[in-house]
Amino acid sequence: MSFVNLYGWTSSLTNIINCVTTENINIEIYTAIRKWEDLRLIFIENIKKMLELYRTRK
Incomplete structure (x- = not known):
């Protein structure tokens, strides 16, 4: 596994x-x-x- 592949794999993992x-x-x-x-x-x-109660009490 080369460095480029390893970097690609870790960056994919980071994205996930x-x-x-x-x-x-x-x-x-x-x-x-x-x-x-x-x-x-x-x-x-x-x-x-509350408004309905207020109206009916008037």
């Missing part, structure tokens, strides 16, 4: 590791955004309910 790491980070960011969206929707629903 980087892709896997990037994918995990993307999944974590996506999950965080989804959780935030869910919380935002719950918050909006609660405000709607």
